[in-house]
Amino acid sequence: MTDLHRLSIRELSEGLAGAKFSSRELTEHYLKRIAKIDAQVQSYVTVTAEQALAQADAADAAIKAGNATALTGVPIAHKDIFCTQGIKTTAGSKMLDNFISPYDATVVAKGKAAGLVTLGKVNMDEFAMGSTSESSYFGATKNPWALDHVPGGSSGGSAAAVAADLAPFSTGTDTGGSIRQPASFCGLTGLKPTYGRVSRFGMIAYASSLDQGGPIARSAEDCAYLMNVMAGHDAKDSTSVEKDVDDYVANLNGTSVKGLRIGIPKQYFNVHGLDADVKARVEESLKKLEEMGATLVEIDLNMTEAYVPTYYLIAPAEASSNLSRFDGVRYGYRCEEPKDIMDLYKRSRSEGFGKEVQQRILIGTYALSAGYYDAYYVKAQKVRRLIQQDFLKAFESVDVIAAPSAPTTAYRIGANLSPVEMYLGDIYTIAVNLAGLPAINAPVGFDKDSLPVGLQLIGNYWSESQLLSVVHQYQQATDWHTKRAAIAEENA
Template identity: 95%
Template sequence: MTDLHRLSIRELSEGLAGAKFSSRELTEHYLKRIEKIDAQVKSYVTVTAEQALAQADAADALRRAGGASVLTGVPIAHKDIFCTQGIKTTAGSKMLDNFISPYDATVVAKGKAAGLVTLGKVNMDEFAMGSTSENSFYGATANPWNLNHVPGGSSGGSAAAVAADLAPFATGTDTGGSIRQPASFCGLTGLKPTYGRVSRFGMIAYASSLDQGGPMARSAEDCAYLMNVMAGHDAKDSTSVEKDVDNYVANLNGTSVKGLRIGIPKQYFNVAGLDADVKARVEESLKKLEEMGAILVEIDLNMTESYVPTYYLIAPAEASSNLSRFDGVRYGYRAENPVDLMDLYKRSRSEGFGKEVQQRILIGTYALSAGYYDAYYVKAQKVRRLIQQDFLKAFESVDVIAAPAAPTTAYKIGANLSPVEMYLGDIYTIAVNLAGLPAINAPVGFDKDNLPVGLQLIGNYWSESQLLSVVHQYQQATNWHTQRAAIAEENA
């Protein structure tokens, strides 16, 4: 079969169960596509062909023995921020170019337990710091819709791999929009779960109070299958919450769009820099939801102007602390021939980290330094609480909140936006991480250059099922999620 990459996760599961094709055939199909197409997209950092075929054979044997689960034998790509035992885990950085993890991240281990086949590790902005996937030691990943444009970041490799049909779904992480924004730029569905819903054990830390893993796929249904694997309490992660996990697939029709109150923050649709095409597509998608029975309610989110300055104090401060462990001593990149310990530290870090990471470490270190800690970091944490309260007040009158996922479509590779321009591009996503809320991106059309546009729906705590259900029903009534870039139509 030459079109296996066009099948949904449910269709892949049913095809494997019905012996229409084997996991080895499916895995070989994807590996051939990667070999043929990925030289243009550059989504993979490491392709684990030998291990993938061994896992596929094991999955086929398990299925013959009658012990298979729903996803046994289905391939997946992992963002290169999740530790994988025996496989290089780089976080997109020269600092970890030689690091082979001795253990699996919980998300990876759960995937293995579910029978998923790991195709490889995909590219990302270095240590998840960036919105374009250009901040990678391994070079820029291209957007499958237009190879001259970025796929977004930091989970750009995950988005590009799925959008080019080089993996049926992928893991991503979201610290300030790093699942939702690349999903928007690449025409995919991507879910950022409630903080604590998915284990962070073995996920290389950027900003510990903001980071959260989640699924990226073509549809809400596909994401639901991966959420059923990823979600759940983990004793190895102190921030993981002990709370019952929904069956996200079974709940896909569990929320009625009819009567659903969707909050429309007036501040969000008056943001300077909101592209006219993006605004129009988002408004059209909301009109469609209204036709399906949803009620649109204008709301105020008065803390909107505080999002960017608050986030860009807290996230770099936590990055400064988390990345202090990369010092050239224990593992990772080590400067050659240091003259003393201070020289080892200085050169290992200045040679091992890229420009954006160094910049954020410096900002964070300054914000945490004596004399500035109270003025910057402590104050930002207080404003963070006000942002959370702003959302909770809104949820007293609405069920979900709608917004663009990004103010523009994908930037051109090498656009060289200033740090301020780049950070302002996160205006719609970062508050969700500051508040710890769940949010989802759904593709809702294209701009004049045929680049994808995304609608973001933000939910109250633990409402992942609701978000997936609303988007699933929207996707039953529209076909934006089925659109494919020309490069994805190529057969291996």
């Protein structure tokens, strides 16, 4: 069968259960596609073919014995920020180029328990710091829709692998938009859950109060299948919340779009730099939701101008603290022939970390230093609370909030945007992480250059089911999520 990569997760699950094809056949199909196509896309850092086939055989045995879950035998790609036992875990950095994890991240372990087959680890911006996937030590991943453009970041490899049909779905992480923006750039659906909904154990930390794992897939339905595996309390993660998990697949039609109040923030649609095509496609998608019975309500989010400065004080400060563990002593990159302990620290870190990571560590260390901690970091945390309250006030009158996922479509590779230009591109996504809210990207069309545009819907706490349901119903009425890049149409 040459079209297995065109099947949805539901169709893969039903096909495996009905013995239309085996997990080994499905896994071999994807491995052949990776071998044929990924040299052009560069989405994978490590392909685990031998392990994948062994897992596929075990999945086939479980299906035959009647011990299968809904996802037993379905292949998956993991962002290379999730620790995987016995497999290299790099976080896109030279610092961890030689690191083989002795344990599985909870997300990976849950996937294994559900019978998922790991195809490999996919590329990302170094330590999840970036919006283009160009900062990876392993080279830039390409956008399957236009190979001279970026796929977004930091989960660019996750999005590119799915968009090129080199994996049915993938795990990603989102610290300031790193699931939603690549999903937008690659024409996919990506969900950033409520902070604490998905375990961070074994997920290499960037900014601990902002990081959250989630799914990237073609549709809301596909994302729901993976959320059923990823979500839930984990005693190993002190920030994981002990709260019942929905059956996201069963709830896909649980929210009626009829009567849904969608907040339209005035400030979001007057942002300097918002591309005219992006604005038009997003407004068209909102008009469609209005036709389906939703009500559009204009709202104010008065803290919008504070998003970028607040985020870019808090995130680098936490990164500075988290990345201090990479010192050349215990594991990871170590410089050659250090003269003394200070030389070991300095050269291991300056040689092991890339430019963007060093830049953010320096910003964060400055913000945390004795003379500036109160003036910068503490003040940013106070503003963070005001941003959260701004959202909560809005949710008193609306059910979800709509915005573009990014002000533009994908950038050209090597565009060399200044750090400030790059950071301003996160205007629509970072506030969600500061407030800990859930949000989802849905593909809603293309710009004049045929690059995908994404709509973002932001929900109140624990409203993942609602977000998935609204997007699922929108996707039943439209076909943007079914569009494929030319490279994805290539058969293995």
